[in-house]
Amino acid sequence: MTPTGLPMTVPDPALPTRVRVHEVGARDGLQNEQSVVPTEIKAEFIHRLADAGLTTVEATSFVHPKWVPQLADAERLFPLLGDLQGVRLPVLVPNERGLERALALGAHRVAVFASATESFAKANLNRTVDEALAMFEPVVSRAREQDMHVRGYLSMCFGDPWEGPVPLGQVVRVCRALLDMGCDELSLGDTIGVATPGHVSALLTALTEAEVPVDRVGVHFHDTYGQALANTLAALRHGVTTVDASAGGLGGCPYAKSATGNLATEDLVWMLHGLGIDTGVDLGRLSATSAWMAGHLGRPSPSRTVRALTHQEQ
Amino acid sequence: MTPTGLPMTVPDPALPTRVRVHEVGARDGLQNEQSVVPTEIKAEFIHRLADAGLTTVEATSFVHPKWVPQLADAERLFPLLGDLQGVRLPVLVPNERGLERALALGAHRVAVFASATESFAKANLNRTVDEALAMFEPVVSRAREQDMHVRGYLSMCFGDPWEGPVPLGQVVRVCRALLDMGCDELSLGDTIGVATPGHVSALLTALTEAEVPVDRVGVHFHDTYGQALANTLAALRHGVTTVDASAGGLGGCPYAKSATGNLATEDLVWMLHGLGIDTGVDLGRLSATSAWMAGHLGRPSPSRTVRALTHQEQ
Structure with a gap:
């Protein structure tokens, strides 16, 4: 609607004024995609998410590669994120062995x-x-x-x-x-x-x-x-101010029976900004990043906001 | 989830106990689809919507066929709905000429x-x-x-x-x-x-x-x-108890630039039933109807609930 693709803002006084988006696309999203994304693309993805204003970007998982082959490159990926100052980069650990791997990398x-x-x-x-x-x-x-x-x-x-x-x-x-x-x-x-x-x-x-x-x-x-x-x-x-979401709805592939469907960060941010709730996220930049990742995965983004803002023909 | 595909019910006392769904799929939905659906399929669609428990089914439009060729068959369609007792069948009229056409058919x-x-x-x-x-x-x-x-x-x-x-x-x-x-x-x-x-x-x-x-x-x-x-x-x-929605999200084709995206009736009904709000709608029957219509249109339903309940591979 607005030429810049921003929602109109009408605050609701019963809601918080700021929400922290916990971005899970690079971990929960990619681990549930069929394609295995190259490590360098993952690193670029996380950098772009941080550039779009996300301050918490779950980076990867130290679950055994046998269970989650999509994230088997955690040891190679994590060091590529060392320049991201001021961005929280949590990692998933299943057990003490996973924790030791995370500690060794400086998580x-x-x-x-x-x-x-x-x-x-x-x-x-x-x-x-x-x-x-x-x-x-x-x-x-x-x-x-x-x-x-x-x-x-x-x-x-x-x-x-x-x-x-x-x-x-x-x-x-x-x-x-x-x-x-x-x-x-x-x-x-x-x-x-x-x-x-x-x-x-x-x-x-x-x-x-x-x-x-x-x-x-x-x-x-x-x-x-x-x-x-x-x-x-x-x-x-109820006063909750931390909301998990996945850029572009990654991991929620609508084209497979196993679809579980993560909440798309863009759809969340549209609502929050419309409610006058600060997130620090640049919606245009984030949508462009999700459209770029959808291109790598070879399928359209399931996020309605990404489709609307980037005019994806599907 | 439940094996029967019904949401769990946890009412919210601040909300109404009953909502009337004003079903717009056959009119607002089909008029925004690229395909022109045959009159007999439209009539079957409306009968199936009524069988699924919808009590208000907007049937067609008396706008000039030049503007809405998808609904040019209103005069042939409406008489096919004469057996639908107890179902409200509103029709769209743009002007006095349209109203006379609707009156002549007994709307x-x-x-x-x-x-x-x-x-x-x-x-x-x-x-x-x-x-x-x-x-x-x-x-x-x-x-x-x-x-x-x-x-x-x-x-x-x-x-x-x-x-x-x-x-x-x-x-x-x-x-x-x-x-x-x-x-x-x-x-x-x-x-x-x-x-x-x-x-x-x-x-x-x-x-x-x-x-x-x-x-x-x-x-x-x-x-x-x-x-x-x-x-x-x-x-x-705010106490609103009439909600418009389109079976299967018809008219909101996610695969075209012009997508406007009607709220899918199934996604609405899932929420309402989960909130303990009575609608009279049989969700399984409605989803099956939308999956059937998606087959006629040759594309998947944009409704997430329809996809989840009918296991549409897309």
Whole structure:
């Protein structure tokens, strides 16, 4: 609409004035794409994301390459990011071995990933929920000794493909355990994208009642059923100010059965800027970066904002 | 998620308990598709939409075929819908000639379409805003004499491609004029999809202050920038209970530069049912219908929910 492709701004006084976008495209996005992107392209991607104003860019994962071949180049990629001053570059670590690899490269921020359900803990980590927490405990403890910032991802916070709706108390319990073991922040994942705004509101209310501080809670919505942005709006109303999103909707390929659909950073930023919420992100530059990456992946971006702003013919 | 493809239900007490979906796929959707769909397929489509529980299905348009060749078959289509008892079948009429055509076929409900901006009134109707209102006045008046229900569409209520942000007072003035001339309900259109939730909230507040009853106001969002569902949530918070949507996101072809992107009915219904809001719609049946129509159009549905529920490989 506006010639420059910016949303109109009409603030809502009930919402925060600033949101930190936790950009996951280079990690959560690329690890779920079929193509393996060359290391130099990944490095350029992360530099372009930082140039677009993103201050937290999850860079890669130290999961064993057997499980995530798309990110097997972590040791080669991370040193290429050394010039990015002032940008947070968290990396995913599954265990103590992963943490040691991250430490050896000079990473300052790590993330562990727990599950709110037994079925997904078993499927993803081959452990019970509590066994997984026990595995992360020494990782978090050692990371904190090294003055690292630790994020705790929590999968299946709303629905689980095997178990259906996830009881709120079950999610609250694992959140508390992650904070008690020393995580600095949490990311509540709707891994299969089934949540709706009332459920988001109910979970955040339950967390607040359990004295989990909302300023340590981020949200991570998937757009499988198109609900991610409405759910984000519900979370903002509860005071959440950290929102995960993936540039161009990477990882949410709409052209495959396995599509899980990450919330596209551009669609998020359009809403936030329209609400007068500061993000520091240059939407035009970010969309251009996502269109460029879509070109490398050989398919259109699933982000509606990227398509609208870059006039992608598809 | 659930094995049956239904969202989990967690109500939000601040929202309405029932919403009427005003289904526009057969009219607003198909008139914006490149393909011209055969009359018999349109009739089957509308029957299937009714079978899926939609109670208001906008059926066709009596605009001159020169302007909308996709709906040139209104006279042949409408009689094929005569067996649909208890389903509202409004039709679009641009002027008195169109109204006479609708009356001759026994239509009970009509819709006129005004513009909130001078630029779009000029582009779409070749008139000023007030000249367009003057053109609709005798149409609404004659329709009311015949006990017809009249809906007034209002385009460009948020942003305009030529004028940018649209002042709230300008929208309020045209809304008042449409109600004063006898329209039973209004549909506020974000024709180019640029609105964000704070803007929606501000416009609904301004309308309430101008004593426009919220139970006569529907919302019509486009998903061009992915904002339609978040905007709908903002409108529900203001008590709006009529929401326009297009089955399968018809008319919002994501594969063309001209994409405007209607809100997909399935994505809307997923959110509403998750919020415990009754719609009467059978989501599985509706998604199957949209997948069937996508097959006729030879392209995937833009609705994320349709893709997820029908496992469309694209």
